[in-house]
Amino acid sequence: MSENQSASAQAQAPRRHRVEGPQKHIITFILSLVLTIIAFAAVASGISASFVYVILVLMAIVQVFVQLTFWMHLKDKGHLFPVISICAGVVLVMAMTVMALYWVWW
Amino acid sequence: MSAHQHVEGQLPHEPERATLEGRNKVLGFWIFLGAEVVLFGTLFSAFIALRHQVLDGPHPSHLFELPMIFAATMILLTSSLMSVFAVQAMHRNQIKALIGWLVLTVVLGLAFLGLEIFEFNTYVSEGHKMNTSAFSSSFYTLVGFHGAHVAFGVLWISLLIGQLYKKGLNVVTAPKIYVSMIYWHFIDVVWVFIFSVVYLMGKVG
Numbered sequence: 635m636s637e638n639q640s641a642s643a644q645a646q647a648p649r650r651h652r653v654e655g656p657q658k659h660i661i662t663f664i665l666s667l668v669l670t671i672i673a674f675a676a677v678a679s680g681i682s683a684s685f686v687y688v689i690l691v692l693m694a695i696v697q698v699f700v701q702l703t704f705w706m707h708l709k710d711k712g713h714l715f716p717v718i719s720i721c722a723g724v725v726l727v728m729a730m731t732v733m734a735l736y737w738v739w740w
Numbered sequence: 741m742s743a744h745q746h747v748e749g750q751l752p753h754e755p756e757r758a759t760l761e762g763r764n765k766v767l768g769f770w771i772f773l774g775a776e777v778v779l780f781g782t783l784f785s786a787f788i789a790l791r792h793q794v795l796d797g798p799h800p801s802h803l804f805e806l807p808m809i810f811a812a813t814m815i816l817l818t819s820s821l822m823s824v825f826a827v828q829a830m831h832r833n834q835i836k837a838l839i840g841w842l843v844l845t846v847v848l849g850l851a852f853l854g855l856e857i858f859e860f861n862t863y864v865s866e867g868h869k870m871n872t873s874a875f876s877s878s879f880y881t882l883v884g885f886h887g888a889h890v891a892f893g894v895l896w897i898s899l900l901i902g903q904l905y906k907k908g909l910n911v912v913t914a915p916k917i918y919v920s921m922i923y924w925h926f927i928d929v930v931w932v933f934i935f936s937v938v939y940l941m942g943k944v945g
Contacts, residue, residue: 659824666817670935674810677940686944694936698929705824705925712757715767719774727781731788738789 662704669697755914762915769919783882793874800942819848820928823921849894
């Protein structure tokens with residue numbers, strides 16, 4: 635377990651564990667909801683296709699980032715190796731996607 | 741094995757990280773998720789490369805119905821929120837609340853699966869089958885793989901609920917709950933890319 639952070643001030647205080655409230659996760663949920671609605675609305679609105687593509691990719695990346703950091707706890711300490719393994723997967727797959735597209739399209 | 745006794749038989753603060761076995765389980769699961777990223781990434785790259793090869797099958801912009809996809813997205817997003825509440829209940833050592841949130845997660849997962857089966861059934865009746873075109877094959881492989889992950893998650897979490905009833909919440913069962921909840925979030929993360937890349941981009945053209 636981790637050490638008490640401000641040890642000098644709270645050395646005498648009884649060790650109470652901070653239990654995080656649900657607010658942060660509800661905010662994550664609402665944020666995901668808003669990002670999803672923006673993506674669907676962009677498609678339903680019928681604006682130019684290339685602009686919609688940019689919005690879709692942007693919304694997806696932001697939403698995945700938010701969910702990875704808060705819901706999957708990647709922002710918490712001690713998550714260096716999980717971050718490395720996910721990043722390794724993403725980098726590998728981006729290289730493969732570029733190769734696949736290069737192979738099929740050009 | 742983990743004969744890891746704690747003060748007065750109390751559950752430690754983060755029971756999933758209280759033992760080396762638990763910490764290794766969480767780390768190992770993240771490495772597995774890294775491999776899952778690669779699995780889905782290859783399916784996505786195949787789909788993106790082949791999605792315009794519709795032959796004489798229906799075009800995605802006529803096939804997909806946004807209200808149904810939006811409903812499926814909401815169901816999965818809400819179930820992801822339920823599973824985050826499950827982990828919070830676990831950290832508070834409230835086993836009844838934990839089981840309640842897990843049951844809600846499973847129920848929403850089943851609702852999502854039902855909707856997907858209905859959706860695929862509709863597509864097949866409109867002449868969009870596995871062997872219709874390169875687009876349809878890569879579509880069913882990608883979305884079907886995701887659906888299989890949901891089905892596996894539903895089964896897995898249901899078994900864990902049974903184990904919670906039988907063995908209670910302790911440093912052995914807690915890492916299993918935690919890891920299955922990470923898996924459930926990951927399914928939702930993959931779905932974000934599926935509804936963006938497959939459905940919404942397919943609708944745009």
